[in-house]
Amino acid sequence: MIKENKNLGILKFARIISYIFDGSVLVLPLFLAICFYGKQNPAIIFPSFLVAIVFIAIIPYIAVLLLYKTRKISDLQIPKRKERLFPLLIINTCIVIGFFILIYMQPEKLLLSVYAIYLLGLPVISLITLFWKISFHATYITLFSIVYLIVFGKWAILTIPLIPLVGWSRIKLKRHTLAQVLGGIAVIGTISLAVFYLTSYLTTDYWAVDELSWLLKSSSGYMNLVLPGFGLSLVFILAYIFLQTYLRDKKKRISGLE
Numbered sequence: 001m002i003k004e005n006k007n008l009g010i011l012k013f014a015r016i017i018s019y020i021f022d023g024s025v026l027v028l029p030l031f032l033a034i035c036f037y038g039k040q041n042p043a044i045i046f047p048s049f050l051v052a053i054v055f056i057a058i059i060p061y062i063a064v065l066l067l068y069k070t071r072k073i074s075d076l077q078i079p080k081r082k083e084r085l086f087p088l089l090i091i092n093t094c095i096v097i098g099f100f101i102l103i104y105m106q107p108e109k110l111l112l113s114v115y116a117i118y119l120l121g122l123p124v125i126s127l128i129t130l131f132w133k134i135s136f137h138a139t140y141i142t143l144f145s146i147v148y149l150i151v152f153g154k155w156a157i158l159t160i161p162l163i164p165l166v167g168w169s170r171i172k173l174k175r176h177t178l179a180q181v182l183g184g185i186a187v188i189g190t191i192s193l194a195v196f197y198l199t200s201y202l203t204t205d206y207w208a209v210d211e212l213s214w215l216l217k218s219s220s221g222y223m224n225l226v227l228p229g230f231g232l233s234l235v236f237i238l239a240y241i242f243l244q245t246y247l248r249d250k251k252k253r254i255s256g257l258e
Contacts, residue, residue: 018137023140026140026144028057030144037151052102054098055094055099059094085129098115137167137170141167142192147192167181
């Protein structure tokens with residue numbers, strides 16, 4: 001009985017984590033930090049902030065809520081891969097419309113950069129979802145952590161432990177596998193860092209670049225030997241996990257049809 005109560009408590013905690021760090025919840029603190037932290041005239045930025053929130057969060061959430069109320073989807077977090085396709089079409093359309101409005105409004109560079117990550121990342125994740133149930137929770141919390149590092153600097157490293165915590169909650173609730181969580185982190189992490197690099201945010205003091213540069217220079221001799229092998233092994237490991245998960249899911253689908 002004690003063990004059963006403990007398991008129920010762990011599952012309840014995992015469920016709370018999943019709801020707190022859902023993508024629709026994280027949008028608000030994400031864009032509040034981008035638009036208003038350290039800004040002297042928030043009134044000028046507010047219209048752009050409002051457009052971003054409306055098209056990334058409010059309209060998509062209302063659409064998902066209506067789909068849930070009309071029983072087109074079985075859960076607000078849309079755990080079933082087949083049920084995700086129509087909501088994703090709506091969300092992608094909203095984000096494209098919002099992007100053109102923002103371009104016309106000429107918002108701050110950081111706001112447009114983060115919005116561009118949504119614009120690039122969501123279609124990629126949507127395409128992957130057609131074949132594989134990648135974790136949206138993992139993508140959103142990873143983006144949240146990276147953006148906070150950009151905005152608040154090295155102290156935002158405290159947000160990094162949230163990534164494995166959210167990943168654990170999705171695995172514990174049996175909504176995703178480890179491979180699906182890692183896939184979400186890898187996809188959005190790659191897109192986010194690429195966008196921030198192209199927009200010059202990774203060459204500023206936000207990421208404590210001086211400290212990182214010193215560390216890299218001090219260890220460059222060792223890294224030249226280690227990194228190529230480590231990188232190749234990591235690629236093969238991720239490819240193996242992806243292949244095994246795909247084959248297992250395919251086998252389940254075939255056995256379900258028989």
